Structures are given as C-alpha cells and as structure tokens.
Amino acid sequence: MKGSLQGPDYAMIAGYFILMLCIGIYFYRYMRGIKDYFSGGNNIPWWLSGVSFYMSSFSAFAFISYSALCYQYGMVGVTLLWVAVPATLFSTLFLSHKWRRARIDSPLEYLEIRYSGTLRQLFTWQGIPVKIIDDALKLVAIGTILKVVTGFDINVSMLAAGGIMLLYTFMGGLWAVAVTDFVQFVVLTAAIIILFPLAFHRAGGFMTVMNEMPEGFLNLTTREYDWGYVAFLIVMYSLAWSSINWSLIQRYYCVPRERDAVKVGLTVIALYIIGPPLMFLPAMAAARILPPLEDAGDVYPSLCAALLPVGMLGLVVAAMFAATMSMLSSDYNVSANVLTNDVYRRLLRPGASEKELVLVGRIATLLVGILAMAAALAMARGKGEDLFDKMVSLFSVATAPVAIPMILGLLSKHVTARSAFWGFISGTIVGVALFAL
Secondary structure (H helix, E strand, O other): OOOOOOHHHHHHHHHHHHHHHHHHHHHHOOOOOHHHHHHHHHOOOHHHHHHHHHHHOOOHHHHHHHHHHHHHHOOHHHHHHHOHHHHHHHHHHHOHHHHHHOOOOOOOHHHHHHOOHHHHHHHHHHHHHHHHHHHHHHHHHHHHHHHHHHOOOHHHHHHHHHHHHHHHHHHHHHHHHHHHHHHHHHHHHHHHHHHHHHHHHHOOOHHHHHHOOOOOOOOOOOOOOOHHHHHHHHHHHHHHHHHHOHHHHHHHHOOOOHHHHHHHHHHHHHHHHHHHHHHHHHHHOHHHOOOOOOOHHHHHHHHHHHHOOOOHHHHHHHHHHHHHHHHHHHHHHHHHHHHHHHHHHHHHOOOOOHHHHHHHHHHHHHHHHHHHHHHHHHOOOOOHHHHHHHHHHHHHHHHHHHHHHHHHHHHOOOOOHHHHHHHHHHHHHHHHHHHHO
C-alpha cells in the first residue's frame, strides 16, 4: 500500500506517545487531593477547558462513522455533527454557569442535595455501564483506523492505544487530561489542514468535485437522515451534553468563575462550526480517488494511506489517536470521579483522607479503562455506519430518563425527588422497550 507506515511515521507516533506520557508524569506530583485530581483545583483556564471540551466530545469514532456517511450520502455527514452547535448553545446559555455555581466535585454530587441519596446512587450505577460501552465503541473505532492504515491487528491496536491513554490519565488527573487535549488539538488541526487540500487537489479541484457530486450529495439531509432525525439528534445532544455527559459537565465546573464556564461553551461552538467541514468533506471526494470500498467506514484511513507522504501519515495516525484519547481520557477520569466521590466516599469511607481518595481515584481509573478495553475486544467487528447507529441507539435509551430530571433540577425548584425517581424509571422502561422493538 502506498501509504504504509515507514520509519519516520513510527517515529512521529512514538514521539507523540512519549509526549503524552511525559505530561502525565509531570502532573503526577501535583495531585495532592481529590479536587486536584478530578476538578483541576477549579483553576483550569477557560480557553484550555474549552479546547478540552471540544476534543472530549468526539473521537476516532467520528472519523469512521461520519466520514462513512459523507462517502455514502454526502453533506449529511457534516450536518449530523453540526447538531453539536445548537446542543452546546443550549447548555452554554442555560446550564454552564449553574454547573459552576453548584460547587461540586462530581457531576452527580448535587443530586443528593437537590433530590435524594437514592437518586444519586441510581444515576451512578446506570451511568457507569453506559460510559463503559460507549468508550468501548470508541476503542473499536481507533482499532479500525490502525488496522486499515498500518495492517496491525485490531485487538493489538485497541490495547496499545487504550493502555497508553489510561496510563497518563492514571498519573496526572484532570490537569493531564486538559493539557494533553490541547496538544492533541494542535496535532489534529495540523492533520486535517494537510489532508483537506491534498484530497481535493487529487480529485481534480474543489469546484470540480462540488460540481460533479452525485445528485443529492450537497443536500443537508437525506430521506433516511431527514430534518426530523436531525431535530431528534439536537434534542438528544442538548440533553446529553448538559446533563449525562459527565466529562463535558466537568469542563464547566473546573474553571475559576461562572463567566468562565460560559466562555468554555462559546469556544466549543466556534470550533464546531469550523471543524466538521474540514474533517469530513474530503470523504465526499474519495470516490474520485479510491477504488470502491466494501466498508464505507474505511474511507478516511484509506484516504490517508493513499494521499499522505512518509512522515505525514504518522502525523494523521497520531491525530486519530488524539481524537480518541481525548474523549476516553476524559471519560475515564470522570467515571473514576463518580466511583470515588459518589460510591467510595459517600457509601464506604466518608472520612477518607485526601491521599486515600487520590489512590482510590487512580484505582477506579484503571478499573474503568480495563473494563472498556475488555468490552471493545468483545465488539471489535462492525462497519462504520453500524457504529453510528449503535451510538444513536445507546443515547436514545440512556439519555432522556437521566437528563430530564438533572436539567429540571438545575432550572426549577418545583421538581420533587419522587417525580424525578418515577420519571427515570418510566423513561428507562419506555426506552428499553423501543430499543427492543
């Protein structure tokens, strides 16, 4: 294969991994208490938290699923990622400052104050398995990319990427996650800026590609992914990103002030307007560059392998790692946060010392990461669009029953613990029933 990795590519990837580990090692010594480890001491700058939010909101999963949609259906793949713009706007305007005002150490801590300890534990034990399954899907995505570009076994690829990311998250907590997210943002931006012009140049020029697109490829929606479907995703993302996506909530309350939390959201909105077209429009030009693909999910890594010279291919592979490692490290950190704060400290050791809680937090990080890798190994087969559909199904079942009580608890004083409890139970039953159908 023309784009097979060579010595300079491996050197680029190895250097990237070494840098990530060095960041984790650097912040290891500063993790003296649980607030340092899980909230950055509430001192993370808004711009760093905003970039970390953006990088933590998608993964290599996006480069598999959304590029597959662009390759098959056209512009709709970009549209389905642009739903993040109104979703983030909703959370920024109505909830970002409230999360910071809550003065919490975990996303679920306020539930006991607002509702009851029962609801706090119920949401904890519902959320952790969902997070692990979601993270497993993202590990499958990065394994798929490495399999196509390098020929590595998908299981080895997932274990290598997941293990390195888990190690620096284990060492450096949220500060390490945020700083590595920024480095990964720089790497990812460089990669997509390089690939975009190369793809359209090889395909005959941007205007030539646009003018010769198949009928309907420039439409923002399709018959299957119509405006009703887009509206559904906007609602789901708005609920999820404001309430049950713990790692994104964490980015609102880890900053110093309430107005900083609003700036975090505005940063994310700007990045989401610009980012999706640059990332996924090259997949629309792929039909003029690549032979027909059996699995549309291979389009992005295949483009990289076909177009990029030695060294550059390593940069893009590192960028794919960056996208997944940002989200997974955030998920692992915040899931460990919930297990440490909402289970261990709340139920088992209320008087635990700060040193003990940091140790438990690190053990919980390892536990969550290992379970996600085990789940990924069990679901390693799947096509790009299938992964997208699995993600949507997972969100559909898990989001509304949890999100609505959490959001209403922040916005209104009239929702009771009993109504929140029964709303969660009935919503979960309906969601599972619809999923089964």
